[in-house]
Amino acid sequence: QVQLVESGGGLVQAGGSLRLSCAASGRTFSSYAMGWFRQAPGKEREFVAAISRSGGSTLYADSVKGRFTISRDNAKNTVYLQMNSLKFEDTAVYYCAAGRWAAARMGDGYDYWGQGTQVTVSS
Secondary structure (H helix, E strand, C coil): CCCEEEECCEEEECCCCEEEEEEECCCCHHHCEEEEEEECCCCCCEEEEEECCCCCCEEECCCCCCCEEEEEECCCCEEEEEECCCCHHHCEEEEEEEECHHHCCCHHHEEEECCCEEEEEEC
């Protein structure tokens, strides 16, 4: 069992930055690939970024590539999402999840989810 708690969301102006954190409980954090997803009002949940168990491989959605960076610290059981050059369309609830690297872009590939943190970008 893994419990995930996101933090770091908030209100930011377009062009600004935020760093999201996701703290995991349990001693098996390094056994999981970690991902970030987001869901805007009235839209389906979408993949944002993922990182492999060791942190050696990452994946990004085209919409955030070059602006967002995912990283993890296995000693701290934490995964991060650094978000730069934020746009209005990045406004959403952001969720972190723990799962399998083989299905990193797919929500179904994740076994555990956090409760989400709101990111609001003002234009």
